[in-house]
Amino acid sequence: MEPITTFTGRLAPLPINDIDTDQIIPARYLKVTDKNGLGAACFSDWRYNADGSPKADFVLNRSEYQGAAVLVGGHNFGCGSSREHAPWALLGAGFKAVISTYFADIFRGNALKNGLLPVQVDAETHRQLISLAEEDPSAQVTVNLEAQTVTLPDGRSVEFPIDPFSRYCLLNGVDQLGFLLGLDEQVAEFERLHPGRVQTTAS
């Protein structure tokens, strides 16, 4: 994974609460065995008409929001299904971060493991970002993972929370599996002390 430190990008506003992962990527696109190629299906049911043509007024189809790197979603973003296809689809659609006032926790964890930053801000900042994105699609924000800040065009910086371990992994471009693999001896010791009752391979 590429290290993430700081990036600057334009905003795409989608101020709808409780956006579930079925909207981000409907289940019928999950019959794949790869992570790549899901970007075109991101928000498919909101984005395309029945005949497959783009809905002109949907944010991802509007010319002024093409190339936006930061999606500003509503409260409780990413609720529902645990599908990691949701962050894969958002990354495939070109997003590097999602800003919301609140993230569902499986989505948050999945996003962090793929380098899609869940940036949680207070309600007032969120309102300002939505207005900004709607009024000036060319406006840019800078997300700084090292400092844990998002900087608005007026220069104001707002902090966002991120757990220290995820932050470390993202800044250094390492994934979390490596850390677990390094605990092999401790895991073996745990297994020795806790043999467990269930054996799926027994018949």
Place this chain on the structure above:
Amino acid sequence: MTTNGNPPKTLFEKVWEKHLVRPQMPDTPAVLYIDLHLVHEVTSPQAFTLLRERGLKVRRPDRTLGTMDHSTPTTPRNAAGIIPVTDAMAAAQLDVMRKNCADFGIPLYDLGTSNQGIVHVIGPEQGFTQPGMTIVCGDSHTSTHGAFGALAFGIGTSEVAHVLATQCLLQNRPQTMAVRVDGRLHPGVTAKDIILAVIAKIGIGGGTGYVFEYMGEAIRALSMEGRMTICNMSIEGGARAGMVAPDDTTFNYVAGRPYAPKGAAWEQALAEWRTLPTDDGATFDNEVVLDANALTPMITYGTNPGMGMPITANVPDPDQLRDVSQKLALDKALRYMDLQPGQKLLGKRVDVVFIGSCTNSRISDLREAAKFIQGRKVADGVRMLVVPGSQQVKAQAEAEGLHEIFKAAGAEWREAGCSMCIAMNGDQLQPGQYAVSTSNRNFEGRQGKGGRTFLASPLTAAATAINGVITDPREMMN
């Protein structure tokens, strides 16, 4: 439970602490050992790819079990006894699952074989799911297994790879919420109605960051299957896990199942399981209380499981909401559902009734529905699907003749799988159709693009199928 001088602990705390390979530190999450990892075809392929790229093995194939359920068709078998897979992408995904399980030594309940079924039905049914365990799966409804006093939750595909390779997960410790349901349910009101009422009360994000422990007289009185229905939908309130303290109902359910401990091992297990319930004096970070006596059959009217109400109530009015974003959300939901504020749902015509899913596809669900359907007909113009949760449930239902009751009424009796809950296997609503569904999600398009879902209990679903319009099952009892 007495505490022998130790500080009192909750059920969650006991299970959590017993599985810590490494405690949470300022810079790293806790490392939690996983006793059982359930794997299905949709959320695992990319995890196996990662293992191959890194040259890693599955650490404990003997604690891993594969099944096929999400993208599998539920169409009846052909003359050769085969369930035909006509969707090329689904067929390819199932082949990848077979290859992954074979290459990594994981037992697999292949499509149509005698133990295959929905991942959250087969674990309990085979006796894999036991009190005090940690159980994960790349599926948010893994919370189902918490009904046994296990800590069970859904994970993403990266985490599936973590567990395959190390049998461990990195987890920040969640908070705890007591969900107490006092009193007794009235006839016609079920476990499904309890959980829909809980979610309507707290909202779909209300449980985020918490593990629920369901307790109280009404929970104690439920069967294991009822408890599974409740724990199953914990995620619909935002909680990753829900638990019920194990008791004799639990032990009687587990006893004698193929993978349950036997003989001396059973006695030893039982002694340990009896220490699991929350100690007197243990505290929770939060609490919500419901009165079962006051509950009626519930139904959802909107596009998330928190948008639920008593079946006799009227659809709420967005103009009555003060919070602007909630008002917008309700307005959007009612437009999608094509419902009017103040409208009654009772008497509303539906196109499809679906009985199935990891929430309500177990034998008791089918028995309850069959009791209602017996001697009656599915209304003209209504398509009713009855989809058993597993091949074992299907065989049991057929041994009891339930399939004949459903078929005689004009319902479809299908093979085991997730079916119309997830609409990625051929079973789906057409745009604009209305369905009463015993599944767990009414999100836009969840049951098929443009489809509209009312979530309800198997009783409400069966009553609705007969009348062709949304029906309070209590009207048809006695």
